[in-house]
Amino acid sequence: MSMMHASSHADTGLASRTTPPDTARLMRWVLLAMLPGIGVMTWHFGIGVLTNIIFSGLLGMGLEALMLRLRKRSIRPVLSDHSALLSGVLLGVSLPPASPWWLIGVGMIAAVVIAKHLYGGLGHNPFNPAMVGYALLLVSFPTQMTLWSPPTGMGEDVFATLRQFMGMMSATELDALSGATPLDAFKHKGEALMASEFWAANPLPPGTLLAWQHVALAWLAGGILLLYKRIISWHIPLAMLGSMLALATLLYAGDPSHHGSPAFHLFTSGAMLGAFFIATDPVSAATSRKGKLIYGAAIGLLVILLRTYGAYPDAVAFSVLLMNLAAPLLDYYSDPRPLGHSAPTRGYQLPPEDRS
């Protein structure tokens, strides 16, 4: 029986950086690492980003408390693990800035109530809760989900943002205020238009591309912090970004006139957020190191394939959910080779000759 624990000793020295802290501290670190991304997003897209995050975060905790109460579990210790807050913040940054409250509400109910607690709470959810919420909203409310405000910065009308959040803005007003994401615009450029012609026509509000790149770099910075603190392992993000880069390069090299450049795919989309903060959700990911590599790489491939050939502009949510489905299978086929065994075990059961 182990009476020592990595998180409870001051003199752990080397161990303190090489072993993870407890679950709550882990979640706090992830939230902390999101701050640069949130900051840069707010800088470019206005305080609508903050209304999203604050409302979804609070709603996440409220729903978690409610569900715990309904499930007759003690609320305080579970709530203090910050996992519901994290789900909320992740959904908040994924939604278009200043999304209406009901949109966020529907997404958070799907995330916390259905995807998390109906499956048994933290640790038992097969799907990434925030991505379940996001995917549901994307297929149910495609109009609202693709209305990204242009990067007008923080100098915008606070009152308008609040009205937008309250859902009191008419459709025409909304249309005037928002545009499309670069991915969205590029996806719908039409077959006839060459990529070079598309970009030459300045299809996006000024500064959009740059804003998205800044945001992506901020997520990357947060991700590097998580890697440095060993909160997440490098396997999933590296595999995902690596496979995205490889496939995007291949497609771009084959036909640069109709495919986005690798840099476009990596830095003007949700790729960085997805790679470091979403695909790395350990609960719904594959668990072994080898499994994580396959899992990450498959998400990357799916993202590029769905972006190129699918109906929706971005595909991180769908790719992550699809691979969540495959994670148990990966776990059965990616065991390490245990010490003293000549080969790793594969599949559901031991081969008959090994059973004792």
Added chain:
Amino acid sequence: MARAFEFPGGIHPPERKTSSTSVPLSAASLPSRVVLPLKQHSGNAALACVEPGQYVRTGECIARRDGMISADVHASISGHVSELTDTQITIEGDGCDEWLLMPVLDWRTTDSRILRERLDESGVVGLGGAGFPTHIKARVRERHALDTLIVNAAECEPYITADDMTLRTFALDVLEGAQLMAHLAGAKRILIGIEDNKPEAIAILSQALSHSIPLPVELKVIATRYPSGGERQLIKKLLDREVPSGGLPADVGVLCHNPGTLLAALQAVRDGTPLVSRILTLTGEALARPANVIARLGTSIGALLQTAGLEEKRLFRLIQGGPMMGAILESLELPVTKATNCLIAATQEELPPSPPEQPCIRCGACEEVCPAALLPQQLHWYARAEQDERLSRYHLFDCIECGACSYVCPSHIPLVEDYRNAKQRIRYQRLETAKAEHARHRFEFRQARLAREEAEKQARREARRNAGRRATPASSPAAGQADLQGLRIAQVAAKAAVKKAEKALARTAQQDPHQDLSDLETQVATARENLEAAEARLASARAETASDTPQTDKGAS
């Protein structure tokens, strides 16, 4: 060192070893009373062979081993047996410490069989904590070809410094003990595996190396990383050999011994002293004077800790063994046993209770540190769900219970406890399913015993009749010869059956120290009965032929 020589995983917990190594090793004062449990080793408890009130001298055998995997227990002080229960023997000392020594042996010139017998009757067991009888390990040569004896001085668990201090104080004796055990095992070389956090012991050992003969000894200093002292991990690290799953170090030609065990083995042979004392670490922040002491077995733990300056108010929990794999002791009244390598009197700040458990988030931290390259989180899942098929698919029984996974788990899940419970449950199920078979084995044992008694009776009858009928002609000398041949074959087969049963028992006992061994012990006993019966029949047949032979000669001439 090359990557090939690395075992997977491992952790770096705080070492906390220095407080108990600042003072030299010393002998604890002679206790006035000792309590000696009959089971201080793995396997069967010993059977008491003294009466209440009987006077015993230090070193006198007070309980005999029962079955093959078991060990003798000796009086650790001289005095009178005051109490005798099913589990322990209490001796009230007379303060004289009157010794009963066995004859001194020189291992270089003594027959191996006598040396093995000496280890057997000295009650020497593995002193690293597991308590596996050393005389069984000394016989491993009968079944395996060995090339290397490893002195496991890694001592990777925090706090424990007993091996470190043993080596600093008795380096030459430990090396000679290693030569003795290597000689018995038929090994060709000796390797010492020691972690680099013991510079003093390393310096003393490297000085002593050149004096160690006849086998070459190599000192291998390895990086400190828990659990490098696990047998399988150490063998991988030193030799890049992997002990097969479910196998023993002997399967890859290696035998591992702890320094304390080697010292005890040497003392049993060279000095004729059975195992009546051991070196142990007294440490923890609730002690004013942490140290290593040589204590008589059976000494009260409470009394021993008092001499080290125990502050009972600050004592939060008492641990026997290390903080990673040891056990919490509920009482200060318990005695020091052969398995007590370390006592930690910890304060609450020092080893705080584990924070409340949270759900597993499958982060995989446990996988990264598992020194057997298992998937602890999957094991946890299926152990809680009691899905035993899955547990065997994830190799539950390859887990060495080192506690590295529990140490790093961010959700504070007592993983090793889960695994132990699951193993216990599965062992119990196996026992239940084997019950019918076990009953059959017991029946076979009874039959074998009756057959042996019958054979012996027959032999005695024959002998008497033979003595009386010297003159009667043999019915058929050829038939007698064929009979003898058949009996000889039967005897050899019975001998092989004993070997086989012993091998199965020794193997199981070493693979899984918690396994119930009574069924295998019965099978060994049955095989032995059969052998004795076969030998009795053979002997009487031989006697008959011998008495017949002169007559046959006469008839021929």
